[in-house]
Amino acid sequence: xxxxxxxxxxxxxxxxLLNDKRYRGYTFQFFALLALVALFSWLISNAVANLAxxxxxxxxxxxxxxAGYDISPxxxxxxxxxxxxxxxxxxxxxxxxxxxxxxxxxxxIGVVVGVLRLSSNWLVSxxxxxxxxxxxxxxxxxxxxxxxxxxxxxxPQPRAxxxxxxxxxxxxxxxxxxxxxxxxxxxxxxxxxxxxxxVFLLSLAAIWGLKKYAIKQLYSKGREVPVLPISIGxxxxxxxxxxxxxxxxxxLELPGxxxxxxxxxxxxxGPMIALWLALALYTGAFIAENVRAGILAISKGQxxxxxxxxxxxxxxxxxxILPQALRVIIPPLISQYLNLTKNSSLAAAVGYMDITxxxxxxxxxxxxxxxxxxxxxxxxxxLISLSIALVMNIYxxxxxxxxx
Amino acid sequence: xxxxxxxxxxxxxGVTAGGAAAATLDDVxxxxxxxxxxxxxxxxxxxxxxxxxxxxxxxxVCRAVAAAIFGDPTAxxxxxVTNKVRFEVLNSGEIDMLSRxxxxxxxxxxxxxxxxAGVNYYDGQGFLVPKELSVTSAKELDGAxxxxxxxxxxxxxxxxFFRVNNISYTPVPIATAAEAQQQYLAGACDVYTTDASGLAxxxxxxxxxxxxxxxxxxxxxxxxxxLVRHGDNEWGDIVRWSLNALIAxxxxxxxxxxxxxxxxxxxxxxxxxxxxxxGNLGEMIGLENDWxxxxxxxxxxxxxxxERYIGENTxxxxxxxxxxxxxxxxxxxxxxxx
Numbered sequence: 001x002x003x004x005x006x007x008x009x010x011x012x013x014x015x016x017l018l019n020d021k022r023y024r025g026y027t028f029q030f031f032a033l034l035a036l037v038a039l040f041s042w043l044i045s046n047a048v049a050n051l052a053x054x055x056x057x058x059x060x061x062x063x064x065x066x067a068g069y070d071i072s073p074x075x076x077x078x079x080x081x082x083x084x085x086x087x088x089x090x091x092x093x094x095x096x097x098x099x100x101x102x103x104x105x106x107x108x109i110g111v112v113v114g115v116l117r118l119s120s121n122w123l124v125s126x127x128x129x130x131x132x133x134x135x136x137x138x139x140x141x142x143x144x145x146x147x148x149x150x151x152x153x154x155x156p157q158p159r160a161x162x163x164x165x166x167x168x169x170x171x172x173x174x175x176x177x178x179x180x181x182x183x184x185x186x187x188x189x190x191x192x193x194x195x196x197x198x199v200f201l202l203s204l205a206a207i208w209g210l211k212k213y214a215i216k217q218l219y220s221k222g223r224e225v226p227v228l229p230i231s232i233g234x235x236x237x238x239x240x241x242x243x244x245x246x247x248x249x250x251x252l253e254l255p256g257x258x259x260x261x262x263x264x265x266x267x268x269x270g271p272m273i274a275l276w277l278a279l280a281l282y283t284g285a286f287i288a289e290n291v292r293a294g295i296l297a298i299s300k301g302q303x304x305x306x307x308x309x310x311x312x313x314x315x316x317x318x319x320x321i322l323p324q325a326l327r328v329i330i331p332p333l334i335s336q337y338l339n340l341t342k343n344s345s346l347a348a349a350v351g352y353m354d355i356t357x358x359x360x361x362x363x364x365x366x367x368x369x370x371x372x373x374x375x376x377x378x379x380x381x382x383l384i385s386l387s388i389a390l391v392m393n394i395y396x397x398x399x400x401x402x403x404x
Numbered sequence: 405x406x407x408x409x410x411x412x413x414x415x416x417x418g419v420t421a422g423g424a425a426a427a428t429l430d431d432v433x434x435x436x437x438x439x440x441x442x443x444x445x446x447x448x449x450x451x452x453x454x455x456x457x458x459x460x461x462x463x464x465v466c467r468a469v470a471a472a473i474f475g476d477p478t479a480x481x482x483x484x485v486t487n488k489v490r491f492e493v494l495n496s497g498e499i500d501m502l503s504r505x506x507x508x509x510x511x512x513x514x515x516x517x518x519x520x521a522g523v524n525y526y527d528g529q530g531f532l533v534p535k536e537l538s539v540t541s542a543k544e545l546d547g548a549x550x551x552x553x554x555x556x557x558x559x560x561x562x563x564x565f566f567r568v569n570n571i572s573y574t575p576v577p578i579a580t581a582a583e584a585q586q587q588y589l590a591g592a593c594d595v596y597t598t599d600a601s602g603l604a605x606x607x608x609x610x611x612x613x614x615x616x617x618x619x620x621x622x623x624x625x626x627x628x629x630x631l632v633r634h635g636d637n638e639w640g641d642i643v644r645w646s647l648n649a650l651i652a653x654x655x656x657x658x659x660x661x662x663x664x665x666x667x668x669x670x671x672x673x674x675x676x677x678x679x680x681x682x683g684n685l686g687e688m689i690g691l692e693n694d695w696x697x698x699x700x701x702x703x704x705x706x707x708x709x710x711e712r713y714i715g716e717n718t719x720x721x722x723x724x725x726x727x728x729x730x731x732x733x734x735x736x737x738x739x740x741x742x
Binding site: 068080081260348364 | 488511556573579593
């Protein structure tokens with residue numbers, strides 16, 4: 001019967017808050033929370049009072065005043081008469097750009113190195129081990145400075161490209177490697193280029209569709225559809241056809257030396273390359289270890305079973321091991337993406353104008369609004385970190401073991 | 405995140421708590437030495453000699469203030485600070501004054517709540533370029549890459565200059581003078597811009613100074629001077645009048661060589677008031693009556709300091725120009741000591 005569970009406990013009295021194990025935890029937590037709230041309100045009121053004593057108020061009006069300085073590189077047009085807010089936005093885009101490029105590159109490096117480190121080839125695995133150990137044991141700031149200084153001192157200056165008997169020459173007349181950055185051709189979109197791009201995107205979709213179709217055929221009818229040759233054909237033929245039929249609407253603008261610097265083309269600045277490479281190589285070393293851990297976590301029997309079915313080593317890796325290893329790899333990978341994004345704030349060391357360089361650097365300096373600027377920076381980094389974590393967690397949920 | 409807020413707030417709370425304290429003179433006296441913020445290293449203005457002692461034109465202002473307070477020019481602790489943190493460090497109370505080629509501007513004076521004690525060097529922004537570029541005017545710099553110290557007035561002037569002349573440039577922001585010099589020499593930028601005095605100092609430190617030219621254009625006014633926090637007027641007076649004493653001493657012909665003799669009393673009442681043999685100017689400012697004498701004894705008058713560190717006979721080789729006494733056609737003008 002229910003009488004057993006209905007036995008009433010001793011009546012609640014205040015002393016039980018301390019004496020009774022059931023309530024003691026809550027009591028302590030409650031007081032800890034009070035203390036924390038008190039501490040924070042004291043800190044904040046103290047900061048506000050002290051700023052007031054100094055005659056400084058907290059105001060974000062400076063964001064709407066003209067910045068007065070110039071920024072390079074800029075993904076959206078920016079002039080010195082634009083506002084600090086726009087300058088901050090230019091910085092945000094620069095941060096996101098380098099973080100994105102860094103994450104993609106680091107992932108590729110990490111996966112390749114992580115797999116190769118487990119290679120049965122002694123030389124390859126040892127080389128990869130050396131790479132991992134060197135890169136993850138030296139602070140990333142040092143790597144940024146090393147790459148930046150090597151570039152600044154080893155590559156020729158733009159003026160070396162000038163004149164009849166120039167000391168340096170461009171690669172294929174299209175790529176210039178200088179100590180201020182790399183100049184590459186820039187596509188110029190003329191009338192009709194939209195059609196070419198659309199055709200290209202459509203053929204990409206067709207390739208994807210073809211693969212799906214091939215898999216379906218393989219699973220349902222056991223019939224193999226030749227994917228690779230058709231894909232290659234789809235990739236090149238329609239786009240090239242459209243390109244020539246429409247009279248070559250996409251031109252390349254080649255960089256050329258004019259005056260002090262190269263003009264035309266796209267300039268990838270030295271600081272950006274230094275930051276991008278350093279972040280990718282550094283974080284790549286950590287990701288490689290995550291990948292290695294992920295692969296080692298998969299029972300050896302899996303590989304043996306796959307081998308006994310007649311799969312080649314490469315297919316075992318891509319079809320059997322890596323999909324399972326992903327479950328182990330993804331959670332620490334999220335941390336690495338976050339680290340990389342936050343480490344991009346080291347851009348200040350080489351003068352790459354990310355958000356720390358614009359809002360947290362020049363704007364902060366020129367306006368003296370350090371409290372406001374730092375608060376904004378914190379909010380910004382928090383937001384992107386949380387966004388990355390959110391997206392990656394969604395992905396993690398999609399690959400993790402489904403328990404039913 | 406919680407931790408970051410905590411540390412940030414703690415730092416801010418600590419930082420500003422110091423800033424609120426008045427009576428800097430009492431703090432300095434109790435401490436036994438002056439805390440003075442200087443440049444992180446600019447030959448002639450603030451650099452360390454072989455013994456590790458800070459020397460230079462800006463350093464001399466710190467030493468003058470220390471001499472005024474303690475009668476001892478060595479009672480200074482120097483804090484080299486970058487452009488970026490200089491005002492924060494001053495506002496936080498970590499240093500008592502800043503003497504670091506800092507331009508007196510409206511917003512720094514008014515909005516940053518700082519107080520400039522005067523001008524110890526009238527400067528203007530110039531451009532340094534390698535001779536081999538054969539540039540003769542700043543207006544020919546269209547498309548150039550320019551190294552610039554971040555967070556300075558020069559950064560804003562540069563943007564204005566190129567904008568007004570309708571030419572373009574690529575900025576390379578840099579933190580310190582030393583770094584700028586390294587980048588410029590490596591060719592990471594075509595041009596280095598900062599105050600003309602700083603350019604001269606930087607060039608003097610090059611292996612081959614003659615391979616670089618300073619362009620004739622001076623594109624801004626840069627009155628450089630020592631500064632203190634807002635809100636402690638007595639302390640501001642001490643720094644202001646220490647600087648004025650250096651300038652007045654030169655005008656009145658008081659030098660480190662004759663100050664001892666003149667301090668016994670002369671027929672010029674202003675010299676007598678300055679050196680404390682007449683009146684009680686020292687007492688008014690809360691110091692000994694021979695405070696100004698100590699300043700001159702320590703490093704000489706303005707002219708002597710100028711010649712020793714940055715004058716024409718030094719590697720920096722700056723002419724007095726605007727920095728001559730008003731009696732010689734310059735801008736130096738100390739209000740009277742009376």
